[in-house]
Amino acid sequence: xxxxxxxxxxxxxxxxxxxxxxxxxxxxxxxxxxxxxxxxxxxxxxxxxxxxxxxxxxxxxxxxxxxxxxxxxxxxxxxxxxxxxxxxxxxxxxxxxxxxxxxxxxxxxxxxxxxxxxxxxxxxxxxxxxxxxxxxxxxxxxxxxxxxxxxxxxxxxxxxxxxxxxxxxxxxxxxxxxxxxxxxxxxxxxxxxxxxxxxxxxxxxxxxxxxxxxxxxxxxxxxxxxxxxxxxxxxxxxxxxxxxxxxxxxxxxxxxxxxxxxxxxxxxxxxxxxxxxxxxxxxxxxxxxxxxxxxxxxxxxxxxxxxxxxxxxxxxxxxxxxxxxxxxxxxxxx
Ligand code: TYM
Numbered sequence: 001x002x003x004x005x006x007x008x009x010x011x012x013x014x015x016x017x018x019x020x021x022x023x024x025x026x027x028x029x030x031x032x033x034x035x036x037x038x039x040x041x042x043x044x045x046x047x048x049x050x051x052x053x054x055x056x057x058x059x060x061x062x063x064x065x066x067x068x069x070x071x072x073x074x075x076x077x078x079x080x081x082x083x084x085x086x087x088x089x090x091x092x093x094x095x096x097x098x099x100x101x102x103x104x105x106x107x108x109x110x111x112x113x114x115x116x117x118x119x120x121x122x123x124x125x126x127x128x129x130x131x132x133x134x135x136x137x138x139x140x141x142x143x144x145x146x147x148x149x150x151x152x153x154x155x156x157x158x159x160x161x162x163x164x165x166x167x168x169x170x171x172x173x174x175x176x177x178x179x180x181x182x183x184x185x186x187x188x189x190x191x192x193x194x195x196x197x198x199x200x201x202x203x204x205x206x207x208x209x210x211x212x213x214x215x216x217x218x219x220x221x222x223x224x225x226x227x228x229x230x231x232x233x234x235x236x237x238x239x240x241x242x243x244x245x246x247x248x249x250x251x252x253x254x255x256x257x258x259x260x261x262x263x264x265x266x267x268x269x270x271x272x273x274x275x276x277x278x279x280x281x282x283x284x285x286x287x288x289x290x291x292x293x294x295x296x297x298x299x300x301x302x303x304x305x306x307x308x309x310x311x312x313x314x315x316x317x318x319x320x321x322x323x324x325x326x327x328x329x330x331x332x333x334x
Contacts, residue, residue, distance in 0.1 A: 009038040009181075010144040012045040012085065015062040016054065017201030019069050021208040021282065024289075025186035025253045026150030032074035034148070040080040041142050041314060042070060047085045047092065047134060051127040052120055065293075067303050069210055072293035083310030085138065090318035094137035095130075097325055101167050102133050102159075111155055136160035140175045141318040148181040151188045152198060171328040175321075186253035192224040195243035211290055214283045221247075221279030226271045234266035234274045244271070251278045254285050 011031060013023055031042055044066050049059060063084055070082055085091050107113065107129055117124045127134075135156050139147055140163075147157050157180035164175040189199045193206030201207055208220055227241040236259045238245040248262050257265070266274045296303065327333060 006037065006039045007145040008041070008142060009034060009146045009148060010041040010043075010139060010142045010178075011148050012043040012048075012138060013066065014045045014049045015059065015066045016049040016052065018062070018209045018211060019066060020199055020201060020210065021250070021286075022150065022189040022199035024073065024210060024286075025189050025250065026183065027148060028070065028073045028075070029186065029253075030148050030181070030183050031080075035076065035079045038146070040075075041083075041144070041317075042075060042080055043083045043085050043088075043138070043310075043314070044070075045085050045135075045138065048131060051125065051131055052116070053123065064300065064303055064307075065297055067306060068296035069289070069293045071296055071306070072289045072291075073210075077306045077310065081310050081313045082306055083314040084307055087307060087311035088141075088314045088318050090141055090315065090322045091134065091137050094141055094318075094322055094325060095134040097329060098133050098137050098140075098163055098167070099130055101170075102130075102136075102163050106159060106162065107132060110159065112152070132156050132159045133163070136163045139178055140164055141321045142314075143176040143317075143321060144178050145176065146181040147178050148183070150186075150198075151182055154180050154182060167325075174324055174328055183253075185249055189250060190242065190246040192220055192243075192246075195225055195246050208282060208286075210286055211293065212286070214287065217283050217286065218276065218279045221275050221282065224275055224278075226275070232270040234263060234269065234271070236263065244274075247275065247278045251281055254281045 009031070011027060013019065013027065019028070031040065034040065044063055046059065046063050067082060067084075071077060075082060110132055113129060113131070116128055120128070136159065139157070139160050149157060157178065161177050164177050168174055168177075191197050191199045191203050191206030192208070194203055197203070199207050201209075206220070206224075208217055212220075224247060225243040226247075227243055231241075234244060234248070235241065236245055236248055248259060251257065251262055252259060266277070323333075
């Protein structure tokens with residue numbers, strides 16, 4: 001009997017910094033859980049990183065180390081196509097075409113562009129502005145059904161859908177219209193020291209990196225900002241106790257426990273018990289990942305081989321879509 005065709009999933013992370021708990025809980029953990037039900041493509045979005053200045057040696061190093069960390073998080077390269085974005089030229093090629101089908105006005109409304117142009121006011125380059133178009137190309141090349149991302153990337157998947165629909169309305173059904181897939185818990189992890197802002201590498205003190213040592217993780221959780229009402233009670237109240245709610249969310253995502261179960265577990269115990277307990281859960285969840293990533297990082301030959309095979313498989317799928325697009329827009333083919 002013919003095997004039913006699996007639905008397809010695609011996502012990526014920029015190797016602009018070390019992977020952190022937000023990337024893991026908001027994205028990678030959900031990817032690794034899905035491998036049996038979907039055909040999966042995951043990549044390192046290195047082309048995107050240069051919208052902000054990068055140290056070339058660091059970028060090179062992170063691009064290979066991130067692959068080791070993807071694999072250590074459970075993404076088996078035999079079952080998932082893992083690749084580096086710049087190894088598949090079709091991403092840049094489709095991005096140019098889609099640039100001509102994307103409006104200045106819609107790019108101006110992107111929250112991330114507004115945030116980043118405020119943050120990097122001396123380098124508001126065209127790439128920063130057209131970033132969502134490259135991301136649309138990343139996605140549409142693979143005709144995926146779903147794009148699993150954290151909440152902050154939802155707007156980018158939405159503009160990708162708009163661009164695809166615009167293109168399809170002119171040329172017929174060229175692109176599949178993908179759905180963003182946002183996890184129920186973990187989709188937005190906040191910084192431990194700044195619970196009003198999403199966890200990000202730019203605030204390293206409140207950011208837990210996958211490669212952090214257990215002691216560093218424990219220290220960061222011990223210092224985590226809870227709340228200023230001195231209630232000292234583990235109760236979920238996102239509005240008034242965002243720091244506690246964030247820690248509960250992390251704990252829930254890692255342990256699979258519900259919020260009422262967590263409230264019951266820590267009833268009458270206060271933050272002095274709760275914060276180290278969350279820290280310990282994170283230490284234990286990240287320990288096997290860190291150890292496996294450290295082992296893999298030493299095996300450059302293996303990682304290079306994974307990248308080579310990944311680029312080959314990804315290019316096959318991507319070039320098929322690119323050829324179709326070139327034909328539709330009228331580029332002469334030999
Ligand atoms: P990036 O590299 O900023 O983040 C990668 C993934 O991690 C999620 N994430 C978070 N989730 C929860 N809490 C947080 N604090 C947190 N921080 C990050 C992000 O939502 C994302 O899923 N533009 C993308 C990369 C990209 C991409 C793509 C993604 C390029 N092309 C195509 C999907 C499909 C980005 O900068 O993500």
